Amino acid sequence: xxxxxxxxxxxxxxxxxxxxxEILAMIQKAGFRILAMRMLRLTDSExxxxxxxxxxxxxxxxxxxxxxxxxxxxxALERENAIGALREVMGATDPAKxxxxxxxxxxxxxxxxxxxxGSDAPATAQTELQFFFSAADLL
Ligand code: UDP
Ligand code: MG
Numbered sequence: 016x017x018x019x020x021x022x023x024x025x026x027x028x029x030x031x032x033x034x035x036x037e038i039l040a041m042i043q044k045a046g047f048r049i050l051a052m053r054m055l056r057l058t059d060s061e062x063x064x065x066x067x068x069x070x071x072x073x074x075x076x077x078x079x080x081x082x083x084x085x086x087x088x089x090x091a092l093e094r095e096n097a098i099g100a101l102r103e104v105m106g107a108t109d110p111a112k113x114x115x116x117x118x119x120x121x122x123x124x125x126x127x128x129x130x131x132x133g134s135d136a137p138a139t140a141q142t143e144l145q146f147f148f149s150a151a152d153l154l
Contacts, residue, residue, distance in 0.1 A: 019097040020050065020153070022134045022143035027085035029130035030054070034122050035088055038131060041118055042092065045104045050091040051152040057083050065146060074127060081127055089147045098140055101133040 023042070025035050043049070057065065062082040069075050094100055106117025110129060113120040123129035134140035144153065 018093060018095055019137075019140075020091060020093050020144060021097040021101050021140045022132075022147070023090045023092055023101060024132040025088040025090075026128070026130050026132060027082065027087055028124060028128040029122055030088060031085050032122075034130065038118055038122065041104060041121075042090075042101075045094075045100065047092040047094045047097065047101070050093050051148050052088060052090045053147075054086050054088050055147075056086045059083055065143070077127055091144055091148055091153055098134055098137065102135065105131050105133050 025038050029035060029038055039049075059079060062079045063070070066075065066078055066082070069078065092101060104118060106113030106119035106123075108119075108129060109126040110119045110123035111126075113123065118131050119129050122131075134143050
């Protein structure tokens, strides 16, 4: 295993509910270093671009509406095995199936409004980091 980078975003539901601090604390307690972080509100076209891989799925329009309803907090994270480790700390996409102690078990409302995003593979981590951060942010 080696030090790896991944992309994460605290979604609009959790930012609006004031849960960002507790989610960040769980991420940091799990051993991640925050390399870069900022708050922004996605435009409709940015949300469509970010989730382009899901554009033919039945939940796509709802997902775009949700992800643009308010600000999100985007982060570049670093840790050994960061991509897999973050997915573990997040828990399953559907909070009803998420393990005890995971972020989604604790804060997600349902399979759509599930409080956090994390990249699922090295190639997507790279693409998603570059979507939000410049090379100079990630030194
Ligand atoms: N999503 C949804 N309905 C579904 C599956 C996913 O609304 O049946 C939303 C949910 O917000 C999820 C996002 O679409 O986090 C991306 O889906 P993916 O399968 O990539 O899940 P993730 O990687 O976020 O666990
Ligand atoms: Mg995904």
